[in-house]
Amino acid sequence: MSGLSTAAIPYASYLRVYEPLAAFPERERSHWQRYAAASVAGEPRTAQDELRQALADLVPVPPVPVPVRESPDAFVTLVDGVLHVCPWRTRLRGWLAMEELTDQWPAPVLDAVLPPLVRRQAAEDFERWRERNPDARPWIRSATWHVPVRWFVLFDDGERLFAPSGDVIEVPDSSGEGDRKQRPAPSLRYRAAMVQARRRVARGLRVLRDTMEDSPMIDDLVDVGRWLEEFHPRSLVELDYGGLVHVIPESGLRDDRSAADVTTALSALRDGDSDAAGEAYTRLAERWRAVRDLQFAS
Numbered sequence: 001m002s003g004l005s006t007a008a009i010p011y012a013s014y015l016r017v018y019e020p021l022a023a024f025p026e027r028e029r030s031h032w033q034r035y036a037a038a039s040v041a042g043e044p045r046t047a048q049d050e051l052r053q054a055l056a057d058l059v060p061v062p063p064v065p066v067p068v069r070e071s072p073d074a075f076v077t078l079v080d081g082v083l084h085v086c087p088w089r090t091r092l093r094g095w096l097a098m099e100e101l102t103d104q105w106p107a108p109v110l111d112a113v114l115p116p117l118v119r120r121q122a123a124e125d126f127e128r129w130r131e132r133n134p135d136a137r138p139w140i141r142s143a144t145w146h147v148p149v150r151w152f153v154l155f156d157d158g159e160r161l162f163a164p165s166g167d168v169i170e171v172p173d174s175s176g177e178g179d180r181k182q183r184p185a186p187s188l189r190y191r192a193a194m195v196q197a198r199r200r201v202a203r204g205l206r207v208l209r210d211t212m213e214d215s216p217m218i219d220d221l222v223d224v225g226r227w228l229e230e231f232h233p234r235s236l237v238e239l240d241y242g243g244l245v246h247v248i249p250e251s252g253l254r255d256d257r258s259a260a261d262v263t264t265a266l267s268a269l270r271d272g273d274s275d276a277a278g279e280a281y282t283r284l285a286e287r288w289r290a291v292r293d294l295q296f297a298s
Contacts, residue, residue, distance in 0.1 A: 018084035023232035157260035
């Protein structure tokens with residue numbers, strides 16, 4: 001992205017839905033067809049590009065927490081000859097993220113980063129926009145410093161896609177000082193068919209409701225399940241460790257079997273084996289506690 005740093009911005013993971021091109025209205029479908037063709041011919045946009053732009057928008061005074069216009073970008077993938085599209089919808093996701101900030105940050109910190117007047121104006125803009133777009137929903141959910149446990153319920157260990165770091169390459173330096181050497185980061189993703197993801201959510205809910213009277217995990221899974229129902233049944237669901245690959249050692253990524261641990265825990269609960277369920281959950285909890293603790297490291 002011109003004018004912005006090429007440094008990696010870590011700490012966010014993503015849950016994405018890729019819908020088949022046929023799921024979009026005709027005018028939008030034409031846009032995504034052209035966009036996909038351009039992406040193949042050039043350099044595809046990435047989540048890092050979106051994050052860098054979002055951070056750049058917070059630099060002005062006053063900051064711009066939500067883009068003035070909706071992003072025309074998307075992630076695209078071709079599977080079995082069918083183009084699937086995951087629109088960024090950065091503006092919508094910015095509004096939704098702002099609604100969550102009040103519960104996440106102390107008021108003095110929030111006021112320093114995003115003054116009350118800025119937040120109030122953004123909320124009023126969102127209210128007017130929502131009146132015109134009552135059915136709008138994001139194709140992407142994100143989390144910082146962890147992957148929510150409920151996301152792993154959607155996937156099987158066999159859908160795990162780990163790619164180790166690549167050889168050192170030379171990349172252009174935005175400072176104009178010539179090329180610099182960089183080793184491509186590893187990646188860790190899961191990708192499942194929508195029908196499978198929905199089926200796993202339903203199975204997980206049955207197990208939790210049969211074995212736990214009151215668990216936040218139940219409400220979390222209900223929320224994810226309702227979100228998935230908003231999309232075309234032939235969509236793809238992807239969990240991407242995103243920027244977390246920059247803070248988790250590559251050996252840790254290679255050995256990470258979080259989806260398998262969740263599957264094991266749910267199967268053990270269903271079979272009445274609380275010890276096995278506890279062991280699997282402990283592995284999962286300790287793995288992600290170590291990652292979350294990094295945010296407080298100096």
